[in-house]
Amino acid sequence: MEDYWLVRPRAGRILWGVFAAILAATVLAELLIERHAHFGIDGIFAFNAWYGFGGCIVLIVFSKALGAMLKRTDTFYDG
Amino acid sequence: MADITAIPPGLLLVAAGLLLPLLRGRLQDALVLLVPAVTLWLVWQVPDGVVSTVTLFGHTLEPVEGTRLGRLFATVFCIMTFGGGLYALAIKQPLELAAAFVYSGSAVGVTLAGDLVTLLVFWEVMAVGSTLVVWCGGSDKAKAAGLRYLAIHLLGGVVLMAGIAGEVQATGSVELGPLTLDSPARWLILAGFLLNAGAPPLSAWLPDAYPEASPSGMVFLSAFTTKTAVYALLVTFAGAELLVWVGLYMVFYGIVYAILENDMRRILAYSIVNQVGFMVTGIGLGGALALNGAASHAFVHILYKALLLMSAGAVLHATGKRKCTDLGGLFRTMPITATLGIVGALSISAFPLTSGFVSKSMISGAATGGHLMYVWLLLAAASAGVFLHAGIKFPWFVFFQKDSGLRPKEAPLLMRLAMTFFAVLCIGIGVWPQPLYAMLPFPVDYVPYTADHVVTQLQLLLFSGLAFFAMLPALRRTLKITLDWDFFYRRFASAIAGEFTTESLRAAARAERMAELRAQRFVAGLYRHHGPEGILARSWPTGSMVLWVAVLLAAYLVLFYL
Known part of the structure; x- marks a missing residue:
């Protein structure tokens, strides 16, 4: 029996396409609206887009580095 | 009305809790659903100002004092008790419900307390009630975690009591009101409050104990202890700059530990610390906008965190599994739980049209007003991180990801009803925030839905989503835990x-x-x-x-x- 449509490879490709289109739309929408920058830095074009992306990458990398030191098997406190 | 409101409304919930184990069947169900509603009605009968006084050892206690802030918190506590009760009826454990009602009743008691002694009494009853809820998890792990939880909270209670004793000694007054950090006693009071908020270094009690509770137990636990601490900090230490940094630490601690975590309910537990961090930061910033933001964020957070934990609890109930490595692909047979869980995930991420959007931005908005660029930048990065660790990670690893082969049944009807109730509130507040704004402690002239705000927020969140999927291999879960400060004890x-x-x-x-x-x-x-x-x-x-x-x-x- 074929699995749920959502997990077929074709659906995955379509979803990525839709996602990319939405991402592009949110960036392009900035051209149509009036931005109110509070500081210098957030006035840069599509600031929130690259800041959100970059911020998350930094957070993940930092977490992984911390995890390398602090991770233990999940039975560490047992017994 | 003065006769009814002279008694703390929270005591009705406590009394109902003590009565619950003695009742059976429909009478018990009726009590669980009706008493929170009646308590909510009573809360709204309490007028502004001191309603009743009791003289004890030469001090005038004020067991009931109506304030806008107290009413806001008491309201959401009653809603939470009702929804949590509805959810808990699906797997009826009378003892857990009894403990949860005593717990929530004393939380309501804290929000209407007019003096430090009344606050302390309800505070301690909360510690006992919540420990019993943890113990109702039933496993050996729950017993051990509950004991650690109790030890930490009794320590917090002692610190708070020492602070209050010193304060009363120094000022001769038990009045609950704004305090400045200028005496050791006040530092102790602050420490006592912060411990319950999940602030460093003693924050590990939260992700340690809460996930050991039952599915419904953790729903109750997520709401009251940390949020009464937020309430108490709002009343006493609004504008204390230290809290900005404590809050920011909590925000990032929650994100980093949640990113590394494998247990779905521990992810959400770390996320509680993260969200309370936003509130604590807002309290530290001070000013009407930030304090409104902190208060409203506490209100909406209780609702969407309950919703998230209900969907996680439904999964645990149906599969008996709690680790992301064992879960995945559950959307096939639990579509309603998945959809409602995603509503909670979108709300916590502050997507437009959800409750998080109309509250969280008030806090970061206050940082722009105060020209605190680094605080604002950190809060923006943290908002992106919330979507990363709770908004996508939780639903992705539980409901999608790989096919775990599990085909559990959809959640029971009462669980679905409770989740729907909270999902409707999450979206309802997001679409129509005015009733919430009207309840806030200060007048609101904040407009959440501007084109600027909607577009920038969507950019921030969706590109965080892109980062999540781009980094997915690095986020693959393993059978690991991450050491925390609790290592030391x-x-x-x-x-x-x-x-x-x-x-x-x-x-x-x-x-x-x-x-x-x-x-x-x-x-x-x-x-x-x-x-x-x-x-x-x-x-x-x-x-x-x-x-x-x-x-x-x-x-x-x-x-x-x-």
């Missing part, structure tokens, strides 16, 4: 205790050996003298008796004639 302190225990055990063993040796010698001596072969226990032959008597008589005769 769970391993380090116990190692020290162990070390001294070894030495003292050796000494004790030596003393025991010596004592035993002595006892043996004593017994051996007794035996030698009094035993069957002992000199004092020997039976004397009759002949020797006669001989001795003859000797004595002879001696007597000799003496007589001399």
Whole structure:
């Protein structure tokens, strides 16, 4: 029996396409609206887009580095 | 009305909790659903200002005082108790419900307390009630975690009591109101409040204990302890700059630990610390906008975190599994739970049209007003991180990801009803925030839905989503836990205790050996003298008796004639 449509490879490709289109739309929408920058830095074009992306990458990398030191098997406190 | 409102409305919930285990069947169900509604009604009967006073040891206590802030928190606590009760009825555990009602009732009591002593009494009852809820998880792990939880909260209670005692000693007043950090007693009060908020270094009690509770137990636990702490901080330490940094630490601590976590409900537990961090930061920023933001964020957070934990609890209930490595692909057979969980995930991420959007941005908005660029930048990065660790990670690993092969049944009807109730509130507040804004402590002239705000927020969140999927291999879960500050009391302190225990055990063993040796010698001596072969226990032959008597008589005769 074929699995749920959502997990077929074709659906995955379509979803990525839709996602990319939405991402592009949110960036392009900035051209149509009036931005109110509070500081210098957030006035840069599509600031929130690259800041959100970059911020998350930094957070993940930092977490992984911390995890390398602090991770233990999940039975560490047992017994 | 003065007669009814003179009694703290929270006591009704406490009384109902004590009554619950004695009832059966429909009467019990009715009590669970009706009492929170009646309590909510009572809360709204309490007018502004002090309603009742009690004189105790020369101090005037104010068990009931109506304030806008207190009413806001009491309202969401009652809604939470109702929704949580509805959810809990699906897996009815009367003892857990009883403990949860005592717990929530005392939380309502804190929000309407007019003085520090009343607050402390309800605070301690909360600690007891919540520990019982953890213990109702039933497993050995729950018992051990509950004990650690209780130890930390009793410590917090002692710190808070010491602070309050010092404050009363210094000022002669038990009044609950704004405090400045200028005496050791006030620092102790702050420490007591922050401990319950999940602030560093003692924050590990939260992700340690809460996930050991039952599915419904954790729903209750997520709401009251940390949010009463937020309430207390709002009343006493609004504008204390230290709280900005404590809050930011909590925000990032929650994100980083949640990113590394494998247990779905521990992810959400770390996320509680993260969200309370936003509120604590807002309290530290001070000013009407930030304080409104902190208060409204507490309100909406209780609702969407309950919703998230309900969907996680439904999964745990249906599968018996809690680790992301064991879960995945559940959207096939639990579509309603998945959809409602995603509503919660979008709300916590502050997507437009959800409740998080209309509250969280007030806090970061206050950072722009105050020209605190770094705080604002950190809060923006944290908002992106929330979507990363709770908004996508939780639903992705539980409901999508790989096919775990699990085909559990959809959640029971009462669970679905409770989740729907909270999902409707999450979206309802997001679409129509005015009723919430009207309840906030300060007048609101904030407009959440501007084109600028919607577009920038969507950019921030969606590109965080892109980062999540781009980094997915790095986020794959493993059977690991991450060490936290609790290492110091769970391993380090116990190692020290162990070390001294070894030495003292050796000494004790030596003393025991010596004592035993002595006892043996004593017994051996007794035996030698009094035993069957002992000199004092020997039976004397009759002949020797006669001989001795003859000797004595002879001696007597000799003496007589001399």
